Amino acid sequence: MSEKTYEIRDPIHGLVPYNDLEREIINSFPFQRLRRVRQLAWTDYIYPGAMHTRFEHSIGVMHIAGRVFDALFKDRRNKEIAENVFGLNSDERERRKQLVRLAALTHDLGHGPFSHPAEDLFPDDDSVAGERYKISHEEYSAWTIKGFIDDILKSHKTGNRLAIDGSLVASYIVGAPTDSGDALLKDIISGTIDVDRMDYLLRDSYHCGVRYGQYDLERIINTIAICEDDELEGEFSIGINEDGIHAAEGLFIARFMMFTQVYMHKTRSIYDYHFENLMRDLLHESGGVFPSPRNLASLKQFLNWDDWRVLGCLSEGKGGIHGEIIRNRHHHRLVYQTNEVFDGEGEEERAQRRFEKVEAATKKLGCIRRVASKSWYSQSVKSNILVRPSDGDSAKGNPLSRISAVVKSLRPVRQLRLYVPLANVDSAAGEIKAILARGGRNGKA
Amino acid sequence: MEKxxxxxxIAYLAKKxxxxxxxxxxxVQKFVHIxxxxxxxxxGYRFSFYTYGPYSRELAxxxxxxxxxxxxxxCQNPGTTAFDIKAGDAADSIIKNAKNYLENQEKSLNGIFDEFGNFTARTLELYSTILFLRDEEPNIANSLDDLKKRVNQLKPQYSDAEFNQAYQHLKRIEHRFH
Known part of the structure; x- marks a missing residue:
């Protein structure tokens, strides 16, 4: 990348350099739209600082992606595997690095207004027989790249020189990459230790004003490693060198803590519900779902939806009862929840039965069930990130979840929660108290 | 799809x-994808393609x-870093909770287990890769040469003979699942 470079100030990474091609993409409509898509939806109702957007996150992800790419080729063993197994020779490197950075930059272009909660309003994907999926935000991103970024890539001298087009960038996000080298590098964008979460943990933590998401980014980058799979001989993915094991532990603890303290926060979670319902109201003319990404006109209509438009509708009094709830911050209140994890035999089933009794008793009060594990942020808590031995020539990885006592002890959160409208909190509390008095308690009122 | x-x-697969x-x-990823x-x-799982083939984060x-x-x-394989998955103590009750779903799918599931139950993870990965490309890249799905070329680009470690064998096998058995 010998062309002119620019810099942008970022609260997490300091000065972030970018080149002219990236600048053109940043200046495009789909990317500028991300300034108007908040990273954490209505989390500012709980953590007032959480007003950051997908715009700054995407630039941060691009920055870390480039650093991880460079780190991969600093280590002798990484370099040998990259060159000998994946053909990532030095003459290929500039092109691949640019591809990785562009995929990182554009990976979130397909988010709806207020990010993840909008995904409940994406249309069903009817292309897969027998399954009922919703189209994913990744697919919206891929279509946006192919529909609106492709021309920029093809007409810019760098994109042209490196033969990078929209389909190539999009192949890092959905579908299959072009070759085994791209498949390996895709791990940087969305693998077990990817740059997306490396950025969002630090950024979300910073803006929320909490410390839960802190971990040692420098050490992670410094110890990034290509590891041979523990199960599939001759298969490689991006993991970490043994020297970075405690930094990796820090990353997964940070993720677990951010999940329980921020992403799954009891009040944050109910605002996803209110948002979903207010959006259904706003989208009633299109059947309560966003326009599909699968043709350009409809995709453009989708991209015209951003936070500003939703906030404009809200300020005009639109959005039905849930719009009213959000305007006044009169959200439904948590009245009952099960424990986060269960230990004893049959404990979870008993807790679930009790939850269902409470749910049945409060149905008349308009109770709403929310499942923490269905959160958009809920992913594997332990992760199968591979750890490569520091010494010797073996690249055989060992899953972190097997060799780290800390990570081994992390358990998936499976919490059920019950909310009722604000006006019914006292009545619900009375009902629940009566049920708990009749048969012990496996949950928390 | 209910959780x-x-x-x-997953419990049924581990048991069978x-x-x-x-x-x-x-x-497990490959079995579920196949x-x-x-x-x-x-x-209910969506798969994306990684260096180790089709993979679903939600399934993980x-x-x-x-x-x-x-x-x-x-359980750890003696002398290796690999772990094998077996049915746990609660497998039967978990399977019971999914009784209706599993009964509806039993014939097809058992057909898959009969065909692929003894395959190594490496072989499953090849089959899974072929199927993924066939589904995701319909423009190459009907051309043996194009499909072989794409598999070779993504998975050069498989020989043409291995690809041909897997491809022919899939052709022979796919009618059973239609």
Missing amino acids: LDQIGL VGPNNKLGRKA AASLGKIPT ADLEVAEAIDGIVS
Whole structure:
């Protein structure tokens, strides 16, 4: 990348350099739209600082992606595997690095207004027989790249020189990459230790004003490693060198803590519900779902939806009862929840039965069930990130979840929660108290 | 797709395949992908392509849930870093909770297990890769040469002979799952 470079100030990474091609993409409509898509939806109702957007996150992800790419080729063993197994020779490197950075930059272009909660309003994907999926935000991103970024890539001298087009960038996000080298590098964008979460943990933590998401980014980058799979001989993915094991532990603890303290926060979670319902109201003319990404006109209509438009509708009094709830911050209140994890035999089933009794008793009060594990942020808590031995020539990885006592002890959160409208909190509390008095308690009122 | 059914599917797979095969986490991914793609069995999982073939993050998370509630257990292979998955103490009750779903899919699932139950993770990966490309890149799905070329680009470690064998095998059996 010998062309002119620019810099942008970022609260997490300091000065972030970018080149002219990236600048053109940043200046495009789909990317500028991300300034108007908040990273954490209505989390500012709980953590007032959480007003950051997908715009700054995407630039941060691009920055870390480039650093991880460079780190991969600093280590002798990484370099040998990259060159000998994946053909990532030095003459290929500039092109691949640019591809990785562009995929990182554009990976979130397909988010709806207020990010993840909008995904409940994406249309069903009817292309897969027998399954009922919703189209994913990744697919919206891929279509946006192919529909609106492709021309920029093809007409810019760098994109042209490196033969990078929209389909190539999009192949890092959905579908299959072009070759085994791209498949390996895709791990940087969305693998077990990817740059997306490396950025969002630090950024979300910073803006929320909490410390839960802190971990040692420098050490992670410094110890990034290509590891041979523990199960599939001759298969490689991006993991970490043994020297970075405690930094990796820090990353997964940070993720677990951010999940329980921020992403799954009891009040944050109910605002996803209110948002979903207010959006259904706003989208009633299109059947309560966003326009599909699968043709350009409809995709453009989708991209015209951003936070500003939703906030404009809200300020005009639109959005039905849930719009009213959000305007006044009169959200439904948590009245009952099960424990986060269960230990004893049959404990979870008993807790679930009790939850269902409470749910049945409060149905008349308009109770709403929310499942923490269905959160958009809920992913594997332990992760199968591979750890490569520091010494010797073996690249055989060992899953972190097997060799780290800390990570081994992390358990998936499976919490059920019950909310009722604000006006019914006292009545619900009375009902629940009566049920708990009749048969012990496996949950928390 | 209900979460109980998805966890039930994992426990059922561990119970059926676990005793006879080295069933690691990646092999589970391949089995579930093959079941969805070839067997037309609804699983609720979306797969993306990584260096180790089709992979679903949600399925990886559900494996942890299944393990946390004793639906499956992981046992280390002696002398290796690999872990095998077996049915756990709670597998039967978890399978029972997904009874309707599993009964509806039983014929196709057992067909998949009969065909692929003894395959190594490496071989499953080749089949899974072919099926993924066939589904995701329909423009090459009907051309043997184009499909072979794409598999070779993504998975150069498989020989033409291995590809041909897998491709012909899939051709022979796919009618059973339609």
